[in-house]
Amino acid sequence: MNAPFEPRVLANSGVIADDLIVAPSRQRRRLQCYATLVAGDIVAIFAAFLAVGYLLTGLPGLREGAIHGQLILPIYLALALYNGAYSAAALQEPWKGIWRAFVAIMIGVVALVFIQFLIRPQTDLSRSAFNGGAIAAMVFTASMRLQLRAFIRWRCGMSILNELIIDDGGPQVHIRGAIRISAAAMGLRPNLNDPHALDRIGLVLRNIDRVIVSCPVGRRVEWARMLKGANIDGEVLDNEVARLGAQGARVVGKHGLLMVSAGPLGLRDRAIKRLFDVAFAGTAILILSPLLFVVSMAVKLQDGGPVFFRQRRMGRGNRFFTMYKFRSMTTGLCDLNGNVSASRDDRRVTRVGGFIRRTSIDELPQLFNVLLGDMSLVGPRPHATGSLAGDKLFWEVDLRYWQRHGLKPGLSGLAQVRGFRGATDHEEDLVNRLQADLEYLEGWTIMRDLQIVFLTLRVLVHDKAF
Structure with missing residues (x-):
């Protein structure tokens, strides 16, 4: 739990001082990690095709390997951006990111083979060099991403996202790596009729990526309404969800429905x-x-x-x-x-x-x-x-x-x-x-x-x- 501190209120202004901010921003650090992963993937894929080309045919193979790399890279990067190879989940769970990169490479290879079949180039590229390069690209990409784990941890630490738990008198909840604060100690009230109270909460939520509020049943609606305007992923603790084993929720007309079962596989x-x-x-x-x-x-x-x-x-x-x-x-x-x-x-x-x-x-x-x-x-x-x-x-x-x-x-x-x-x-x-x-x-x-x-x-x- 963060150490409690006394917030300062500027006289006659209602503006809360910056010492209410509970966490530094991680957004720029995540962007740096994404950019590093992109650069690492580009280097790994080019290095793989160049290495295989050189091993198969010597110096002439370097030119062919460079061509293979130039052809597959745009397709790979488009697919990797789409399937989440560069996402918070990929930063948090390296093997998930590696698997998504593998999928992007495999689909890219299939797409490139199909394109070559359609245009029927006059000079066919070496199949063995291309196939070997694709396999090597997956190995090099996985190795590169694992090597970059040290950089990601240096920039972002053990937690990629800033998660905040606001304890407002509800059940205790413990999430590894989350920041925990007391609403009472920091004077946080979801009073929708008091702009200064909302501004105070907004300052606390600055730089936060996800917030969880634990409060009594009577204050859940107020917190929910406040969070909807906070431009943040917000959740309100409700143990009824756990008791029912709910997996999601939706609104139909004026009725709220909890999804309690779904087929495990699509x-x-x-x-x-x-x-x-x-x-x-x-x-x-x-x-x-x-x-x-x-x-x-x-x-x-x-x-x-x-x-x-x-x-x-x-x-x-x-x-x-x-x-x-x-x-x-x-x-x-x-x-x-x-x-x-x-x-x-x-x-x-x-x-x-x-x-x-x-x-x-x-x-x-x-x-x-x-x-x-x-x-x-x-x-x-x-x-x-x-x-x-x-x-x-x-x-x-x-x-x-x-x-x-x-x-x-x-x-x-x-x-x-x-x-x-x-x-x-x-x-x-x-x-x-x-x-x-x-x-x-x-x-x-x-x-x-x-x-x-x-x-x-x-x-x-x-x-x-x-």
């Missing part, structure tokens, strides 16, 4: 996730087909029972689907409702079943669930309706449990790669998984899916599989 993201699922699952089934055949024969020869275990699980949209696994338990003792989790030395598990459970091979038939569209490679693991955490059903432990069904269930998920798997003997076992699942829903990216798939390969054999 059409483009769903298409990308589905293409990834089909391509990976189809390829995996082809490669693993000999293993699938051998395991099928072993399960059948063990006791003559069915090869697959089918169980009704809860999937996306809280709808049931049939999930497939290699049968690992004796036929007569299979638990179709999942009331009893498997335990170490479980007498229901067959000898073959013990091996395929320890190595996660029993889960491989779910690749067919992925192709059918009931499941995804990555997502919250589907649970049987009778699953217990301690002596309670999963949804009895935490009603947020149903929120995890906003996406298709997955073969693996964030909870699994963090080690939250196996039997749920205690309620906290379920809560840990649920927290990870909800975190996954809130921050989906295809890169995170790829990361989880890679990490899953490292934990296929684990000490909680029995």
Whole structure:
């Protein structure tokens, strides 16, 4: 919290002195960082094409590399400005900015190839130099941006934006890096009938990028009206939003509506996730087909029972689907409702079943669930309706449990790669998984899916599989 100080009021004028300003401006510093990123990207892209051209054909390649750089740079810069590669988010989260730069380079390459196809130049440029330069440009750009992190931190510090919390008697709110002041200590009142009071608040808000006001219900309207004329991103704290899990708000006629649910992924993201699922699952089934055949024969020869275990699980949209696994338990003792989790030395598990459970091979038939569209490679693991955490059903432990069904269930998920798997003997076992699942829903990216798939390969054999 900022140290309290006594504001000075100039005599007979009502003008508040400059010592009410609580933060220096960061706007110029952000602009300097944006300009530095632009210059760094230009240098990185030119250097990449020049380096690849020189490595392939020597000195003549430098001329061709310069031509490639000149052609792609205008397209890249236009796309990068449009997609947020130069934004506060890119300064705050470097990998987000790097990813957006990658997208701009890739789209720029495709656009340039299309343009060359249309105009059909008489002298074709080297494809290997162009493709190699594009790949090198992404590597050089990422490296350059990471090197510039020190400059950005020097100019802007750990926080890119000036965020201010005005405590006016409401609930306590804590945001990392935010400036915190007391409305009472600084004499701030959202009195719309007093221009001097509004001027005082306006001076406090100078150089602030975002303000949050925590006040009692009776003063929220006054603060909201005041903030609308303050030329700033303003928010008023309302814990009802958290209780309802609201994700947005809108006004229809005279009614205010809180959006409490929305599909986690848009059409483009769903298409990308589905293409990834089909391509990976189809390829995996082809490669693993000999293993699938051998395991099928072993399960059948063990006791003559069915090869697959089918169980009704809860999937996306809280709808049931049939999930497939290699049968690992004796036929007569299979638990179709999942009331009893498997335990170490479980007498229901067959000898073959013990091996395929320890190595996660029993889960491989779910690749067919992925192709059918009931499941995804990555997502919250589907649970049987009778699953217990301690002596309670999963949804009895935490009603947020149903929120995890906003996406298709997955073969693996964030909870699994963090080690939250196996039997749920205690309620906290379920809560840990649920927290990870909800975190996954809130921050989906295809890169995170790829990361989880890679990490899953490292934990296929684990000490909680029995």
